[in-house]
Amino acid sequence: MFRLPSPIEVVNNHPFSFQFWVKRDDLIHPQISGNKYRKLKYNLQQFPDAGKQGILTFGGVYSNHLHATAAACHHFNIPCAAIVRGEDHHPHPTLDYLRSRAMNLHFVSREAYRNKDQHPQVQAIQALYPNYQILPEGGSNDLALEGCKEIVLEWMAQDCNADYVTLAAGTGATSAGIIAGIRMHHLSTRALVFSVLKGDFIRHQINQFNGEILDDYYCSDEAALGGYATTTDDYLRFVSRFEAATGIEVDPVYNGKVLYGLSLLEQRSFFKPSDKVLWIHTGGLQGKAGFADKLKTINQTPL
Helix, strand or coil, X not given: CCCCCCCEEECCCCCCCCEXXXXXXXXXXXXXXXXXXXXXXXXXXXXXXXXCCEEEEEEECCCHHHHHHHHHHHHCCCCEEEEEECCCCCCCHHHHHHHHCCEEEEEECHHHHHCCCCCHHXXXXXXXXXXXXXXXXXXXXXXXXXXXXHHHHHHHHCXXXXXXXXXXXXXXXXXXXXXXXXXXXXXXXXXXXXXXXXXXXXXXXXXXHHCCCCCCCEEECCCCCCCXXXXXXXXXXXXXXXXXXXXXXXXXXXXXXHHHHHHHHHHCCCCCCCCEEEEEECCCHHHHHHHHHHHHHHHHCCC
């Protein structure tokens, strides 16, 4: 059922000057794919010994984490619930899927969600599940890092000697795991991390996960376009052209920002033609549904 190790493919017809490969974590599983599989793996493995009755977690209405958690809990027959940032919608591709997998949903305002560690509404919801394992937003914790480190072991076993490895960051846990794996195995590969959120806090998160201040990787919010899930017409055209040329489907929230970030670096002559770049495709394609109308309009509009 799970396609592991995830394959590494040469990216053909890409718009960059360097040599480009992709590790297709998006192909691990139809619903439990990408970095979400990596983060959930050990959290779910330890669940039977934790003495808990279920899992309670957090995310937005298009959350890849909630989608994967609902699928995994359904697969392993674990009760699950989520505190969701935003309002309920009917119909809605992600929320409808969560309900189809028996995930209990509790919607809170963005303000309450931002202050979820102290907000009375969020605390009251958590009190409804006194014996549930709390899984952080994005599934990001120490067990998640252990799963993400395995990405490095896989590409080493697949004889992929890349100069750079690149990926998107929302909480920084996947990047932290990969950076820790690179350091653990003394690789010369340098990580290029593109934050999908505006601000420098992703670097702080990565360093906090690893327990030390690191400066041997690149981290930037230059591809975030001002904030989470923000796009422009030019950016969406760029993503659509990449998909059409390469045959690789890309979500605009995470992986599209990686490709856009690489294009910005290339404009500054960051890469040499001999450089080998490995892109970790972290999945998240279900979140593309939120951009269906925009992408349709973009693709129908002449340049």
